[in-house]
Amino acid sequence: xxxxxxxxxxxxxxxxxxxxxxxxxxxxxxxxxxxxxxxxxxxxxxxxxxxxxxxxxxxxxxxxxxxxxxxxxxxxxxxxxxxxxxxxxxxxxxxxxxxxxxxxxxxxxxxxxxxxxxxxxxxxxxxxxxxxxxxxxxxxxxxxxxxxxxxxxxxxxxxxxxxxxxxxxxxxxxxxxxxxxxxxxxxxxxxxxxxxxxxxxxxxxxxxxxxxxxxxxxxxxxxxxxxxxxxxxxxxxxxxxxxxxxxxxxxxxxxxxxxxxxxxxxxxxxxxxxxxxxxxxxxxxxxxxxxxxxxxxxxxxxxxx
Amino acid sequence: xxxxxxxxxxxxxxxxxxxxxxxxxxxxxxxxxxxxxxxxxxxxxxxxxxxxxxxxxxxxxxxxxxxxxxxxxxxxxxxxxxxxxxxxxxxxxxxxxxxxxxxxxxxxxxxxxxxxxxxxxxxxxxxxxxxxxxxxxxxxxxxxxxxxxxxxxxxxxxxxxxxxxxxxxxxxxxxxxxxxxxxxxxxxxxxxxxxxxxxxxxxxxxxxxxxxxxxxxxxxxxxxxxxxxxxxxxxxxxxxxxxxxxxxxxxxxxxxxxxxxxxxxxxxxxxxxxxxxxxxxxxxxxxxxxxxxxxxxxxxxxxxxxxxxxxxxxxxxxxxxxxxxxxxxxxxxxxxxxxxxxxxxxxxxxxxxxxxxxxxxxxxxxxxxxxxxxxxxxxxxxxxxxxxxxxxxxxxxxxxxxxxxxxxxxxxxxxxxxxxxxxxxxxxxxxxxxxxxxxxxxxxxxxxxxxxxxxxxxxxxxxxxxxxxxxxxxxxxxxxxxxxxxxxxxxxxxxxxxxxxxxxxxxxxxxxxxxxxxxxxxxxxxxxxxxxxxxxxxxxxxxxxxxxxxxxxxxxxxxxxxxxxxxxxxxxxxxxxxxxxxxxxxxxxxxxxxxxxxxxxxxxxxxxxxxxxxxxxxxxxxxxxxxxxxxxxxxxxxxxxxxxxxxxxxxxxxxxxxxxxxxxxxxxxxx
Numbered sequence: 013x014x015x016x017x018x019x020x021x022x023x024x025x026x027x028x029x030x031x032x033x034x035x036x037x038x039x040x041x042x043x044x045x046x047x048x049x050x051x052x053x054x055x056x057x058x059x060x061x062x063x064x065x066x067x068x069x070x071x072x073x074x075x076x077x078x079x080x081x082x083x084x085x086x087x088x089x090x091x092x093x094x095x096x097x098x099x100x101x102x103x104x105x106x107x108x109x110x111x112x113x114x115x116x117x118x119x120x121x122x123x124x125x126x127x128x129x130x131x132x133x134x135x136x137x138x139x140x141x142x143x144x145x146x147x148x149x150x151x152x153x154x155x156x157x158x159x160x161x162x163x164x165x166x167x168x169x170x171x172x173x174x175x176x177x178x179x180x181x182x183x184x185x186x187x188x189x190x191x192x193x194x195x196x197x198x199x200x201x202x203x204x205x206x207x208x209x210x211x212x213x214x215x216x217x218x219x220x221x222x223x224x225x226x227x228x229x230x231x232x233x234x235x236x237x238x239x240x241x242x243x244x245x246x247x248x249x250x251x252x253x254x255x256x257x258x259x260x261x262x263x264x265x266x267x268x269x270x271x272x273x274x275x276x277x278x279x280x281x282x283x284x285x286x287x288x289x290x291x292x293x294x295x296x297x298x299x300x301x302x303x304x305x306x307x308x309x310x311x312x313x314x315x316x317x
Numbered sequence: 318x319x320x321x322x323x324x325x326x327x328x329x330x331x332x333x334x335x336x337x338x339x340x341x342x343x344x345x346x347x348x349x350x351x352x353x354x355x356x357x358x359x360x361x362x363x364x365x366x367x368x369x370x371x372x373x374x375x376x377x378x379x380x381x382x383x384x385x386x387x388x389x390x391x392x393x394x395x396x397x398x399x400x401x402x403x404x405x406x407x408x409x410x411x412x413x414x415x416x417x418x419x420x421x422x423x424x425x426x427x428x429x430x431x432x433x434x435x436x437x438x439x440x441x442x443x444x445x446x447x448x449x450x451x452x453x454x455x456x457x458x459x460x461x462x463x464x465x466x467x468x469x470x471x472x473x474x475x476x477x478x479x480x481x482x483x484x485x486x487x488x489x490x491x492x493x494x495x496x497x498x499x500x501x502x503x504x505x506x507x508x509x510x511x512x513x514x515x516x517x518x519x520x521x522x523x524x525x526x527x528x529x530x531x532x533x534x535x536x537x538x539x540x541x542x543x544x545x546x547x548x549x550x551x552x553x554x555x556x557x558x559x560x561x562x563x564x565x566x567x568x569x570x571x572x573x574x575x576x577x578x579x580x581x582x583x584x585x586x587x588x589x590x591x592x593x594x595x596x597x598x599x600x601x602x603x604x605x606x607x608x609x610x611x612x613x614x615x616x617x618x619x620x621x622x623x624x625x626x627x628x629x630x631x632x633x634x635x636x637x638x639x640x641x642x643x644x645x646x647x648x649x650x651x652x653x654x655x656x657x658x659x660x661x662x663x664x665x666x667x668x669x670x671x672x673x674x675x676x677x678x679x680x681x682x683x684x685x686x687x688x689x690x691x692x693x694x695x696x697x698x699x700x701x702x703x704x705x706x707x708x709x710x711x712x713x714x715x716x717x718x719x720x721x722x723x724x725x726x727x728x729x730x731x732x733x734x735x736x737x738x739x740x741x742x743x744x745x746x747x748x749x750x751x752x753x754x755x756x757x758x759x760x761x762x763x764x765x766x767x768x769x770x771x772x773x774x775x776x777x778x779x780x781x782x783x784x785x786x787x788x789x790x791x792x793x794x795x796x797x798x799x800x801x802x803x804x805x806x807x808x809x810x811x812x813x814x815x816x817x818x819x820x821x822x823x824x825x826x827x828x829x830x831x832x833x834x835x836x837x838x839x840x841x842x843x844x845x846x847x848x849x850x851x852x853x854x855x856x857x858x859x860x861x862x863x864x865x866x867x868x869x870x871x872x873x874x875x876x877x878x879x880x881x882x883x884x885x886x887x888x889x890x891x892x893x894x895x896x897x898x899x900x901x902x903x904x905x906x907x908x909x910x911x912x913x914x915x916x917x918x919x920x921x922x923x924x925x926x927x928x929x930x931x932x933x934x935x936x937x938x939x940x941x942x943x944x945x946x947x948x949x950x951x952x953x954x955x956x957x958x959x960x961x962x963x964x965x966x967x968x969x970x971x972x973x974x975x976x977x978x979x980x981x982x983x984x985x986x987x988x
């Protein structure tokens with residue numbers, strides 16, 4: 013396994029070529045969310061844009077400026093003109109910084125940071141509110157409410173400062189995110205979802221709370237196929253990078269078959285869980301170029317346009 | 318305590334045990350699977366996969382792993398070795414064992430080469446004793462982890478059996494008993510040995526005879542070459558097991574099975590020697606025979622004689638046989654004639670046979686009777702040294718005075734003395750006072766119906782024409798031999814009881830037509846000759862090993878000694894009447910009996926020949942298997958078992974496998 017190139021600068025996370033390609037795309041949400049700041053995105057909230065949406069009867073307290081006096085003249089009843097208001101979109105990117113992410117080549121952690129950077133960049137340039145959350149056992153770090161292209165460097169710095177360690181603590185992190193979120197929006201979880209305690213409780217904390225959720229399951233090729241390139245073969249003592257527990261295995265074709273079945277089952281369970289809760293699930297092989305992921309796969313899956 | 322003060326009972330076993338544990342221990346240390354440490358993001362999937370693998374496949378197939386195969390082999394081999402395996406047929410090591418050691422003549426065969434373990438001059442008996450001692454140690458050593466020791470009994474047998482050690486668990490006692498077994502030239506009869514062992518195994522608790530045998534049946538460990546004469550007549554009882562330890566391999570043997578020497582009537586100073594040589598092998602043989610008189614070689618066959626091969630005919634084994642007649646040799650004095658095969662073979666003891674020929678002496682005959690001229694005249698005409706005729710009253714006086722010793726043969730012609738002391742008698746008509754001979758009346762007009770023509774008494778003496786007008790009706794017990802009988806009862810009987818030799822004719826010749834026939838003359842001459850040579854006084858009938866020497870010496874003789882063929886001296890008992898007895902004799906060869914006669918300072922000497930003269934013993938090729946009743950007992954060669962039990966080889970194999978495994982593992986992890 014060749015050592016991964018260390019990420020030190022923004023360029024390492026997001027090169028200018030991809031950056032220029034990302035300038036042309038925006039986040040897409042099946043839902044229309046309301047935001048706090050006026051953004052470049054239409055919100056379901058009727059507001060002050062010029063795009064007419066609907067009428068509704070006037071009720072006490074409504075802003076008289078939006079009364080359609082023409083209709084009042086014709087019908088002698090007060091109707092309010094309703095316009096689509098353009099609002100900002102909240103993008104929350106949750107990055108798993110547990111030790112298990114530091115595995116494979118390219119490792120899932122670096123890949124997650126690149127993807128986070130790319131997504132955040134798309135959000136920033138489109139004037140969305142971008143929040144970043146890193147989670148590991150007993151440790152949740154956040155960079156909230158970043159907006160505008162200028163914040164890209166700040167996001168990069170934040171991402172570069174992350175260091176994976178410990179177990180995931182997914183459930184606690186999601187509980188925190190779910191309860192303290194401000195605004196509605198899109199949430200992208202970047203993780204391998206290899207949680208000993210399971211992913212269900214964690215996802216339940218954020219599902220159904222107004223987020224359009226994307227679960228990107230980042231798996232290094234060595235996890236998808238452990239025997240690949242002389243990886244996990246023979247008689248081994250496997251040391252869990254999160255818990256340090258040791259497991260003696262003698263890798264046989266039969267065991268590999270069962271392992272793959274297990275992995276398929278895990279991914280399948282996550283997919284099924286996500287489908288039931290309107291979460292978009294996607295398994296990403298970390299050997300997939302970030303550009304391909306951003307410009308093709310995520311577009312196809314409706315996260316970007 | 319120093320090491321020198323420590324007694325090591327089984328140092329070899331301890332060392333082997335230590336090595337067998339230590340070596341695998343070290344090997345397993347080497348072989349402990351050294352797994353490479355590999356950090357993985359999460360063990361989650363692996364742990365679950367392993368659980369799946371175990372749950373889904375409780376009897377999961379062992380993956381084809383050469384290391385695993387070698388490990389299994391090594392463990393099996395070491396476990397097998399720890400179990401101290403013995404070759405099939407050795408029987409169990411617990412319970413009761415009767416070690417029976419054949420010490421018959423054929424066990425004196427000298428083994429060479431592999432059968433003797435590379436040693437020279439080792440007899441089968443030596444090998445048997447060695448193997449038996451090993452077996453005793455096996456049985457009583459208890460094995461490495463055994464607490465169930467055995468009880469062992471030792472019996473030595475030839476023609477007779479002898480308990481050398483009763484049931485015991487003392488190795489020292491048993492080894493001493495085995496060491497003490499001396500070779501003999503006896504024939505091989507196992508029945509007595511079996512009966513002896515049964516006496517010890519079946520009657521422990523007389524009130525529970527049946528259950529005792531069934532509950533604790535002995536294992537008979539027979540060390541023999543399998544040439545057992547009475548094998549066909551024995552059968553194993555329920556529960557008895559027999560393990561046949563086959564001793565020896567040699568088969569090359571020739572035997573002098575008969576020798577006889579006679580003085581021709583016309584030349585009593587000469588000795589004519591006849592001999593027979595048997596060849597028990599299936600190919601013809603050639604042999605040179607030598608004739609020795611009193612230890613000096615006097616003649617050799619001019620060229621090797623051809624002895625045909627043995628044949629099997631109707632299931633009977635018939636050894637090849639050749640007769641040899643030597644030219645008469647001049648020898649007036651008594652002589653020990655020995656005929657021997659010159660060539661070496663495996664069994665030397667039966668290569669020679671002896672005959673004792675008395676000096677050219679003529680007989681002294683006493684006629685006791687009422688004056689029948691026919692018998693007296695006839696006796697006077699015989700070529701005898703001295704003759705006298707006395708009435709019966711004088712005979713009784715001679716008996717009272719003890720002066721009968723001067724007469725070789727006494728003819729009781731129609732008279733019955735009051736007592737019949739030891740001596741050689743021909744009694745005609747009146748029944749003599751002998752125990753076992755009971756007269757009960759008379760018969761009239763009888764013919765001889767059955768006559769044992771082959772007996773020397775009837776040499777040229779046919780009774781076909783005999784008519785007896787009146788005979789004494791007698792009844793005889795089993796100690797008598799009946800040579801001729803009429804429909805009404807015995808006509809001619811004989812008795813050889815210790816030193817009393819009697820030929821009794823149950824009718825007075827004058828009451829028959831016998832005196833008119835030539836057979837009467839011949840019969841009287843035959844009887845005098847036979848009686849005159851009977852016992853030891855005249856010619857020594859060669860004894861067979863296992864028989865006893867019994868001879869009548871002059872009353873008052875003392876200090877009897879016997880010089881055995883192996884040169885050792887032994888004391889012989891002589892009772893007050895001068896009866897010497899010794900035995901049973903163990904060895905074939907010349908036995909010199911010497912004693913002091915009353916009133917003489919010089920020791921007198923008599924010679925006794927003991928010959929194997931047994932074609933069955935001459936057949937020394939060991940039997941592969943024994944057929945006892947309907948059972949076939951597989952033989953186990955002691956030569957093979959002596960080379961070692963199986964376990965050291967298995968242990969060695971196990972260790973070798975461990976080494977191969979180590980090498981393979983090293984090779985594998987280097988890759």
